[in-house]
Amino acid sequence: MPQIKEQRILDYVLQNAVKGDPQSVVDAIDKYCSEKEWAMNVGNEKGLILDKIVSETNPSTALELGTYCGYSGVRIAQLLKPGACFLTVEKNPVHAAIAKQIFEFAGVQEKIKILEGSSEEIIPQLKSKHKVNTFDFIFIDHWSDRYTPDTKLLEECGLLKQGSVLLADNVIYPGAPDFLQYVRNCSRYECTNYPSHLEYMDKEDALEKAVFKG
Numbered sequence: 001m002p003q004i005k006e007q008r009i010l011d012y013v014l015q016n017a018v019k020g021d022p023q024s025v026v027d028a029i030d031k032y033c034s035e036k037e038w039a040m041n042v043g044n045e046k047g048l049i050l051d052k053i054v055s056e057t058n059p060s061t062a063l064e065l066g067t068y069c070g071y072s073g074v075r076i077a078q079l080l081k082p083g084a085c086f087l088t089v090e091k092n093p094v095h096a097a098i099a100k101q102i103f104e105f106a107g108v109q110e111k112i113k114i115l116e117g118s119s120e121e122i123i124p125q126l127k128s129k130h131k132v133n134t135f136d137f138i139f140i141d142h143w144s145d146r147y148t149p150d151t152k153l154l155e156e157c158g159l160l161k162q163g164s165v166l167l168a169d170n171v172i173y174p175g176a177p178d179f180l181q182y183v184r185n186c187s188r189y190e191c192t193n194y195p196s197h198l199e200y201m202d203k204e205d206a207l208e209k210a211v212f213k214g
């Protein structure tokens, strides 16, 4: 029995999903985490809202803060048009290693680049080191105490343009009250709340979409 939950999730995917089939990987993770062990993937209920907003945005450039095991990265990657640039940031090296293997098994590894490190270190390097200009779509799903400082950092680094879509997970549970306060009271954002539930639980949660007005 692997000693960490994330390795057990990976093993379940390798044994139960279909190699090269991203949706089977997403479904396998949801099955394992709803039946065996809870884990902090965005889950299918919030994942369907994520899918809808990614499809509507149809981004050429996308950023994810908080890769974890790669569940939302697979969901987003399978919706991106050919040639889109998708970067995902993960601070925990063990989680990054699991996500890398999930992306490879799902067959989306060519569409997504994992950047290992803290968001506060990586965001200021994105233009110079990773040849990014601005992001069309940003999924914020890392530590909630970083949501607001990293949003301000993205602004300061000139990584947002008029129409950039920020989508934040967990704004109700565990909660990101300062982030909601910031984007809802800042005239530079147009906000929409999407009520849902915490992944694999009945507890209330929500996604918040904040469109940058420039």
Ligand SMILES: O=C(NCCO)c1cc(-c2ccc(F)cc2)cc(O)c1O
Pocket (backbone or CB within 6 Å): 040, 041, 042, 066, 067, 068, 141, 142, 143, 144, 169, 170, 173, 174, 198, 199
């Ligand atoms: O910390 C989170 N993400 C950053 C690390 O990748 C995170 C936590 C939780 C959660 C935790 C503990 C609990 F009791 C309830 C929820 C849920 C999530 O969706 C999350 O994204």
Ligand SMILES: [Mg+2]
Pocket (backbone or CB within 6 Å): 040, 041, 042, 141, 169, 170
């Ligand atoms: Mg989350």
